[in-house]
Amino acid sequence: MKAIVYSESGASSVLSLAEREVAEPGPGEVRVRITVSGVNPTDWKARAAGVPFPEVVPNQDGAGIIDAVGDGVTGLQPGDRVWIYLAAHGRPTGTAQEFAVLPAERAVPLPEGIGFDVAASLGVPAMTAHRALTVHESGPARLAPGALADRTVLVQGGAGAVGHAAIQLAAWAGATVIATVSSDAKAELARAAGAHHIVRYPDDAEADRIREIAPDGVDHIVEVSPAQNAALDVEVAANHASIAYYANNNGEEITVPIVASFAKNIRWQGVLVYTEGEPAHQAAVKDITEALRDGALPVGEAAGLPLTWFELADTAAAHDAVEDGATGKVLIRVAAED
Numbered sequence: 001m002k003a004i005v006y007s008e009s010g011a012s013s014v015l016s017l018a019e020r021e022v023a024e025p026g027p028g029e030v031r032v033r034i035t036v037s038g039v040n041p042t043d044w045k046a047r048a049a050g051v052p053f054p055e056v057v058p059n060q061d062g063a064g065i066i067d068a069v070g071d072g073v074t075g076l077q078p079g080d081r082v083w084i085y086l087a088a089h090g091r092p093t094g095t096a097q098e099f100a101v102l103p104a105e106r107a108v109p110l111p112e113g114i115g116f117d118v119a120a121s122l123g124v125p126a127m128t129a130h131r132a133l134t135v136h137e138s139g140p141a142r143l144a145p146g147a148l149a150d151r152t153v154l155v156q157g158g159a160g161a162v163g164h165a166a167i168q169l170a171a172w173a174g175a176t177v178i179a180t181v182s183s184d185a186k187a188e189l190a191r192a193a194g195a196h197h198i199v200r201y202p203d204d205a206e207a208d209r210i211r212e213i214a215p216d217g218v219d220h221i222v223e224v225s226p227a228q229n230a231a232l233d234v235e236v237a238a239n240h241a242s243i244a245y246y247a248n249n250n251g252e253e254i255t256v257p258i259v260a261s262f263a264k265n266i267r268w269q270g271v272l273v274y275t276e277g278e279p280a281h282q283a284a285v286k287d288i289t290e291a292l293r294d295g296a297l298p299v300g301e302a303a304g305l306p307l308t309w310f311e312l313a314d315t316a317a318a319h320d321a322v323e324d325g326a327t328g329k330v331l332i333r334v335a336a337e338d
């Protein structure tokens with residue numbers, strides 16, 4: 001089978017197309033025939049940071065069809081269409097290959113009628129967004145229609161992949177959703193994803209605009225750039241708000257106004273999809289599956305997430321596109337759909 005591999009870290013030029021044996025699934029594992037591999041910032045960052053195994057196949061997310069199941073696997077069988085999350089977490093091989101072996105719980109059955117483009121876009125973005133919306137002192141721990149009714153969510157960076165998923169999940173759960181964006185084109189995307197209000201950044205009047213929309217403050221903040229937005233977040237936060245920060249875009253340090261922050265009982269909540277724990281993963285998987293059943297997580301430009309496609313052999317270019325900040329989702333076509 002064809003696989004993209006690297007055995008040294010560095011620029012995308014370390015990636016090469018190779019022929020590898022198809023692996024057998026061990027106990028508790030499944031083998032998936034990959035149709036689409038999804039690319040996230042974590043994939044190029046991991047590639048650039050080091051090589052934890054002698055050889056690595058990149059990419060955490062993907063979609064495909066179960067091809068074989070190992071001993072003890074229940075609830076999955078050959079022929080099932082699945083979406084995949086964290087395929088390469090703690091393991092050497094991800095989804096940039098024709099057949100991937102992974103723990104069974106990381107291959108999730110797709111509801112009827114959901115395409116592999118949607119499926120390969122879920123993983124890291126949707127699970128991160130789910131966690132950011134549900135790890136809260138006084139908010140619901142699970143998402144469902146109505147779960148966030150009467151709550152206001154601010155999504156910083158509404159045209160990003162995680163931001164897009166956060167808008168969709170929050171809107172599905174009944175929240176009033178405010179998204180920040182940096183351009184008119186990204187405003188259109190955030191609106192298409194389901195945001196009710198758009199605020200442009202950078203803008204001196206950003207806090208005023210958000211306060212006009214949410215005079216009582218914002219209950220949940222999904223934050224991609226805490227270094228830039230910490231003071232703004234505190235200013236617009238409601239009492240008992242949670243600021244769920246999941247990235248270090250544009251800065252490594254946060255400066256927080258202390259009194260304003262504790263006076264509102266604000267929770268600064270870190271989110272990392274790799275380490276959040278199995279209960280958080282399973283809650284996300286269940287709620288995302290229900291959102292898929294409701295048709296709440298479409299992709300494509302009309303749904304606010306333009307897709308950019310690459311062939312498997314061009315995985316290096318796909319990594320570069322993500323590193324260069326491609327708007328929307330970068331996907332790799334690994335095999336034709338039957």
Ligand SMILES: NC(=O)c1ccc[n+]([C@@H]2O[C@H](COP(=O)([O-])OP(=O)(O)OC[C@H]3O[C@@H](n4cnc5c(N)ncnc54)[C@H](OP(=O)(O)O)[C@@H]3O)[C@@H](O)[C@H]2O)c1
Nearest residue numbers: 041128156157159160161162182225228246247271272273
């Ligand atoms: N902690 C975790 O578990 C986790 C999970 C997923 C992703 N991440 C990290 O999260 C980041 C985003 O991932 P992604 O896949 O969503 O990337 P993406 O699609 O490139 O989105 C990043 C978005 O952030 C926006 N942004 C940048 N600075 C901003 C600011 N000051 N205010 C508001 N928005 C701002 C960008 O918009 P403009 O370009 O227009 O500014 C862009 O839309 C990456 O660093 C990634 O590694 C972490």
